[in-house]
Amino acid sequence: MAGRTELTTLETVQESRSWLFTVRDRYGEAEEAILVPCEDGVEGWINRCMHEPQRLDVGRGVAMRDEEIICPRHGSMYDACSGACDNGEAAGTRLVGVDVSVEDGRVYLTDSIYHFDHEGGLEDGGDGGEDGTEDDGGSEGPSSTSHISF
């Protein structure tokens, strides 16, 4: 084998529920990939819905329910462990897998096609995008200095 690259820890993936990184294929093309928790550890998938080229993790973590990855565009859900989809617009498809392994609580990229490029997405460090609606604790009123319109 050509080797492996340490990505992160199993604990990090389980706590954050997804971990975004960028890989390159053998032609040097960059693709985003995600790690998601699965019953027996972690699975890696290319960060792209099979219905349309929609990112599953748009930079704020993957939306998941009952161990299924939810596509943010049309709502199809993929099994986090098998990558299979049996519902909605993407029914009958399966996510493109990225081989990873877990050893001593560390997650390694072991794929023969995809090689690690960097942590985060393709545009990591680029535009911040819209603010989410996360509000952990704190019940202060709206004190934002920016104007957000929906």
Ligand code: FES
């Ligand atoms: S783009 Fe994902 S279900 Fe349509």
